Amino acid sequence: MALALGRGVPPKVLAPTSTGQAFAPRTARRSELREAEMASRRFVAGLLSFALASFSHRASAASGPLPKEDEVVNVIDGDTVKLEFAGRCRLIGMNTPETVAPRQKQGAPPDCYGPEASALTKKLLPPGTKVRLELDEEQVDKYGRQLVYLYRSQDQLFINAELLRQGAARRYRVPPNVKNDPAFVQLEKDAKAGNKGLWGACSSSADNAVPKARPERKTCKDFASYEEAKAWFDKYFPEYGDFASLDGDKDGKPCEKLLKVKAK
Numbered sequence: 001m002a003l004a005l006g007r008g009v010p011p012k013v014l015a016p017t018s019t020g021q022a023f024a025p026r027t028a029r030r031s032e033l034r035e036a037e038m039a040s041r042r043f044v045a046g047l048l049s050f051a052l053a054s055f056s057h058r059a060s061a062a063s064g065p066l067p068k069e070d071e072v073v074n075v076i077d078g079d080t081v082k083l084e085f086a087g088r089c090r091l092i093g094m095n096t097p098e099t100v101a102p103r104q105k106q107g108a109p110p111d112c113y114g115p116e117a118s119a120l121t122k123k124l125l126p127p128g129t130k131v132r133l134e135l136d137e138e139q140v141d142k143y144g145r146q147l148v149y150l151y152r153s154q155d156q157l158f159i160n161a162e163l164l165r166q167g168a169a170r171r172y173r174v175p176p177n178v179k180n181d182p183a184f185v186q187l188e189k190d191a192k193a194g195n196k197g198l199w200g201a202c203s204s205s206a207d208n209a210v211p212k213a214r215p216e217r218k219t220c221k222d223f224a225s226y227e228e229a230k231a232w233f234d235k236y237f238p239e240y241g242d243f244a245s246l247d248g249d250k251d252g253k254p255c256e257k258l259l260k261v262k263a264k
């Protein structure tokens with residue numbers, strides 16, 4: 001059932017807009033309660049979509065954990081692609097700079113080389129492109145995204161690797177999904193050496209495209225000052241949103257009461 005569930009997550013539950021771009025911030029900002037609620041909605045939706053798939057002409061393709069072949073609906077950003085069956089897929093082992101992260105939703109510019117990376121993935125995978133999926137240890141992440149290695153069916157181009165080769169992505173190692181990591185290490189090394197893509201275009205000190213591991217939750221009491229709270233918030237917000245619920249009014253300023261303390 002878990003397999004059918006994961007595969008059956010209908011994109012519309014997660015992405016209410018036609019572009020699907022609202023996904024990242026919405027999921028990232030979700031509180032745990034909201035997560036539970038969404039999980040149960042996904043469960044029902046998963047059941048429904050599984051039932052529907054069973055009657056569709058492509059039921060045979062959907063009988064496993066994921067269909068062997070799928071089709072691109074659209075590219076969401078450099079490392080996230082929406083497929084017809086698998087839904088929202090995060091390419092494993094690499095990370096492209098953000099273009100639709102919560103920070104950008106609040107008006108921040110895209111990260112260095114984000115638009116270029118997104119454009120490259122769109123060029124490699126236009127809507128309708130047939131792709132082959134390969135999995136690693138974990139099939140779904142905590143946001144309900146499928147974790148995949150994608151190969152373009154027409155020529156077996158390994159998309160995850162191609163993005164690294166062209167310097168559009170940084171290697172991003174997240175155990176236990178590391179089976180291609182040794183190859184990715186080498187691709188990143190070569191791209192760096194050749195000043196390809198972001199390696200030539202972005203300052204090497206910019207580490208903002210590599211998601212930080214999600215830390216323990218904090219409350220405003222854990223911070224000595226607003227600046228400290230803001231720094232912590234900004235560090236994790238791009239990847240995880242306001243998971244510690246420090247910014248109730250969603251204005252990008254966490255723990256404003258710390259500002260008042262300072263003013264006194």
Ligand SMILES: [Ca+2]
Pocket residue numbers: 079095096097098
């Ligand atoms: Ca990214």
Ligand SMILES: [Ca+2]
Pocket residue numbers: 246247248249250251252253254255256
């Ligand atoms: Ca606020």
